[in-house]
Amino acid sequence: MVEITCDVCDKKRPDPGKRLGNDAWILGYDIEMEKANSLQRSLRFLDRWDDSRVLELGAIHLCSEKCKDDYIRKARAA
Numbered sequence: 001m002v003e004i005t006c007d008v009c010d011k012k013r014p015d016p017g018k019r020l021g022n023d024a025w026i027l028g029y030d031i032e033m034e035k036a037n038s039l040q041r042s043l044r045f046l047d048r049w050d051d052s053r054v055l056e057l058g059a060i061h062l063c064s065e066k067c068k069d070d071y072i073r074k075a076r077a078a
């Protein structure tokens with residue numbers, strides 16, 4: 001099985017078989033699109049975790065709201 005780690009803090013996602021009541025992990029997409037002459041970056045977050053989509057192109061994995069905020073901040077700064 002695939003090991004998922006947080007894209008901000010490198011924390012490992014717990015085995016989904018052991019369901020923790022409080023699963024705060026967030027799945028999102030970080031996609032770059034070329035528009036006219038500039039590269040546009042688009043960040044999107046799903047309402048809930050979806051194991052079937054974790055390996056899709058541009059998918060990002062975040063363990064908490066805090067890491068999500070950090071990720072957005074870094075993306076804007078880039």
Ligand SMILES: [Zn+2]
Pocket residue numbers: 006007008009010011062063064067
């Ligand atoms: Zn994290």
